[in-house]
Amino acid sequence: MDDVIIIGGSFAGLAAALQLGRARRKVTVLDTCRPRNRFGHHSHGVLGHDHKPPLDILAEARQQLARYPTIRLVNARAESVSGAIDDFCVVTDDNESLKTRRLILSYGVVDQLPDVPGFVESWGTSIVPCPYCDGFEVADQHWGVVWSGPHSHQSVRLFCDWTNKLTVFADGHDITADIQADLAHRNIPVIDGRITEIAHHEGHISTVNLDTHRNISVDILFAQPRNKPSARLHESLGLATVDTPTGTVLKVDERRQTSVPGIYAAGDLATPFLPSVTQSSWQGAMAGIFAQQSMLV
Template sequence: MDDVIIIGGSFAGLAGALQLGRARRKVTVLDTGLPRNRFAAHSHGLLGHDHKAPADILSAARQQLERYPTVRLVNARADNAGGTIDDFSVLTDDGETLTARRLLLTYGVSDQMPTIPGFADCWGKSIVPCPYCDGFEVAGQHWGLVYSGSQALHAVSLFHDWTDRLTLFADGHDIPADARADLARRNVPVIDGKLERISHRDGHLSTINLDTGRNLAVDVLFAHPRNRPSANLHTTLGLETLDAPVGLYLKTDDRRETSVKGIYAAGDLANPMASVTLATSSGAMAAIFAQQSMLV
């Protein structure tokens, strides 16, 4: 029996495995090899690894974990999970049943691409969600923002730290008159109509085509499609979730424990503020709290 089974082997999961390995706890990490940021050429804002390819950072982390004999990395998907504290079981897609005293869920979320031709092709290249992740590289350029709710209005003021050229695409939403007046005060034009097609060259924007017949060029487009957990184990395990503007995430307490005793969660799965730095930190802390819960 493992001390902890970690389901998800990206930044949060590997950070958790590192802490547990250094505590000489027996841990198995299950990973499908499909991290959320696999579409991005570079990862930004992670101290010591700024502007490195996410895959390279994860590869180095896996190599570093090889020096810890109690850590096992398994390329497999967790198909089912159940049990109670000190007696959890996980069934993998290759038919293996694993058991552990604790579970740490770090399987992340999947972004749900809209059915707009060209959108998915540009995702992670010229259509991005986070100014902290990609804003510096495109600072001073013409940014577009797809309106997806009232949170977009907060983004407008935030984006001005990076650029003074910003256009808001209503994408069929009814933007209140007072919000339009505030946008006008900020010199942010509002383009009505729904996005119909994204014209691009190898994922790099050329024009945004609207159903009104209007076409507009921007250098980068910020958008926030909804996401959902990358697996359904939290449903099987009966874990409580919370709803954020971007999608569901798992409810955890200050010790990263979910609503079920002995099950911890970290990374994007448990925090709507997606960030490699935050995911790494929460994964490490969740593992430490899981270890401390097993002390006698």
């Protein structure tokens, strides 16, 4: 029996495994090798790894974990989870049945990209969600912002620290009069109409094309599409969730424990706002430490 099975082997899952391996706990990490930020060319704001490709950082992390004999990395998908604290059972997609005392869920989320020609091709290159991740490299350029709800107002205010040339694309949303007034005060134009196409060259935007027959040139487009958990294990386990403007995340307490004893969560799957590599790594480390401490006798 494992001490901990970690479902999801990106930044949060590997950070948890590192802490547990150093505590000499027996750990299995199940991973499908499809991290959310695999579309990004570089990962920014990560201390010691700034501007490195995210897949390179993960590959290096896996190599470092190899020195810990109690950690096992398995390329497999968890199909089902059952049981209770000290006696969980995980069945993988190759029908392997694994027993464990604790679980850490870090299988992340998937972005639900709109069915707009050119959007998928530009995602991670010139359409990005996070200014902390990519804003510095495109500072002082012309930013476009895809409006997705009232929370976008805070994003626009935030973006002003990086550039003073912003254009908001309403994309079919009704923006309230008070927000419209604030945007006008900041000299930020609002473009009506729905986005019908992202004209690009190898993922680099040339124009945002609208159903009003307007084509607007921008250098970078910030968008926050809705996302959803990349697996449904939390549903079968009956874990409590929290609704956010961009999707659903797992509810955790101050020790990263979910609503079910013995099950912990970390990373984008349990991050309501501004997910990042740094935050995922920190949460994963804490989940691993708290899971270990919960097994002390």
